[in-house]
Amino acid sequence: MTKKNKNLVFSSVGDYSNHHQWLKGKSNFDLYLINYSNNNSGYKNDADYYFERKGSKFQNFYFLYKNHRDVLDQYDRFLLLDDDIRFSGASISKLFDIHKKFYLSIAQPAFTARSKISYLINLSHPRFFLRYTNFVEENAPLFTKQALYKFMESYDPILPGYGIDLWFINVIGTNEKNIAIIDDIICTNPYDIFKRGNREIDKLVPRQTRVSIWNEIKYNLRIDPVVPTIFSYLKQPFYKLPKRYFNYYFNSILNLVYRIITKLVKVIYH
Numbered sequence: 001m002t003k004k005n006k007n008l009v010f011s012s013v014g015d016y017s018n019h020h021q022w023l024k025g026k027s028n029f030d031l032y033l034i035n036y037s038n039n040n041s042g043y044k045n046d047a048d049y050y051f052e053r054k055g056s057k058f059q060n061f062y063f064l065y066k067n068h069r070d071v072l073d074q075y076d077r078f079l080l081l082d083d084d085i086r087f088s089g090a091s092i093s094k095l096f097d098i099h100k101k102f103y104l105s106i107a108q109p110a111f112t113a114r115s116k117i118s119y120l121i122n123l124s125h126p127r128f129f130l131r132y133t134n135f136v137e138e139n140a141p142l143f144t145k146q147a148l149y150k151f152m153e154s155y156d157p158i159l160p161g162y163g164i165d166l167w168f169i170n171v172i173g174t175n176e177k178n179i180a181i182i183d184d185i186i187c188t189n190p191y192d193i194f195k196r197g198n199r200e201i202d203k204l205v206p207r208q209t210r211v212s213i214w215n216e217i218k219y220n221l222r223i224d225p226v227v228p229t230i231f232s233y234l235k236q237p238f239y240k241l242p243k244r245y246f247n248y249y250f251n252s253i254l255n256l257v258y259r260i261i262t263k264l265v266k267v268i269y270h
Contacts, residue, residue: 004030004048005028005029005030005075006028006075006076006077007028007029007030007075007076007077007078007079007096008029008030008031008032008072008075008077008078008079009022009029009030009031009032009078009079009081009092010031010032010033010034010057010061010064010078010079010080010081011032011033011034011057011080011081011082011083012033012034012035012036012055012056012057012059012060012083013033013034013035013036013037013040013043013083014035014036014037014040014083015037015039015040016083016084017040017043017083017084018083018084018085018086018087018190019031019033019043019046019081019083020046021086021087021088021089022081022087022088022089022092023046023089024088024089024090025088025089025090025091025093026089026090026092026093027089027090027093028093028096028097029079029089029092029093029096030048030049030075031046031047031048031049032047032048032049032050032051032064032071033046033047033049033050033051034050034051034052034053034055034060034063034064035050035051035052035053036052036053036054036055036056036060036204049071051064054204055157055160055204056160056161056204056205057080057081057082057083057161058080058138058155058157058159058160058161058164059157059160061078061080061152062152062155062157063157065149065152072145073145075145076100076144076145077096077099077100077142077143077144077145078142078143078145078148079092079095079096079140079141079142079143080138080140080141080142080143080148081139081140082139082140082189084189084190085139085140085187085188085189085190086187086188086189086190087109087140087187087188091109091185091186091187094184094185095107095109095142095182095185096142098130098182098184098185099142099144099182102130102180103177103178104142104144104178104179104180105143105144105146105147105172105178105179106136106141106142106143106144106147106168106169106172106178106179106180107130107136107141107142107179107180107181107182108122108136108137108140108141108142108181108182109140109181109182109185109186109187110122110123110124110125110181110182110183110185110186110187111123111124111186111187111188111189112124112186112187112188112247112251113248113249113251113252113254113255114188114251114252114254114255114258115187115188115189115190115255116189116190116191116192117189118137119135119137119228120228121133121135121181121228121230122136122137122181124183124186124248125183126183126236126241126244126245126247126248127235127236127241127244128183128233128234128235128236129182129183129184129233129234129235129236130180130181130182130183130184130233130234131180131181131183131230131232131233131234132176132177132179132180132230132231132232132233133174133179133180133181133228133229133230133231134169134174134176134179134226134227134228134229134231135165135169135179135226135228135229136165136169136179136180136181137165138161138164138165138168139189140187140189141165141168147168147172150171150172151167151168151171151172154167154171154221155167155168156217158213158217159210159213159214159217160204160205160210160213161205161210162207162210162211162213162214163210163211163214163217163218166218166223166225166226167217167218167221167223169226170221170223170224170226176231176232177231177232183236184236191258191259191262192262193258193261193262193265
């Protein structure tokens with residue numbers, strides 16, 4: 001199949017995939033889905049490329065890198081999204097444009113305040129347009145072809161998740177202007193309660209196993225620890241701030257509600 005665009009969104013998708021949202025306003029990217037579930041063969045109709053295969057997101061992308069490079073070589077930029085990320089196609093298209101405009105090697109959208117946050121640095125900040133940093137998380141990284149291919153040459157698919165972001169940061173490196181969190185573009189990393197309390201990655205490989213694999217890999221490769229750091233930033237225009245701050249605090253209230261519900265669910269069912 002011949003590409004339509006220069007940008008590719010890739011994801012491994014399961015039973016609770018939100019990729020349908022990515023198609024709303026889609027304009028400057030193609031979509032490659034690998035279905036790792038035993039269901040939802042209809043996903044094929046949503047994608048420009050479709051495949052069925054077990055494995056995590058980076059494991060499946062590595063499979064394409066080794067076996068279908070002819071497809072990947074057609075693209076300049078790659079957004080590797082976890083299938084549960086809530087994100088519109090219009091925002092994804094704008095994310096690609098900003099990534100290109102600022103000559104970034106790796107970037108990610110900021111997460112709304114209603115998101116499940118693993119690293120505080122990834123939380124959206126209403127005052128900023130983007131922040132140059134030394135870290136982006138593995139659930140929504142956007143790479144140039146050069147950066148992603150460089151990591152693929154080092155990546156061992158024995159690692160399905162947990163620690164991959166620290167690994168690709170070590171491999172690609174930062175010059176304090178090539179990695180950014182783009183606050184102008186936001187998406188939501190939903191709590192597990194919206195996925196019936198399940199994380200699909202845990203079904204593939206239990207968390208403790210992922211952690212053990214990572215600990216062995218980082219020791220063998222002597223991967224340096226990464227302390228998420230902001231080097232510099234670009235501010236939003238003043239006229240955008242009222243709406244952005246309103247959305248931020250509204251989402252913060254929702255986040256508190258979600259956290260309370262999550263704790264109640266754990267108490268009830270555990």
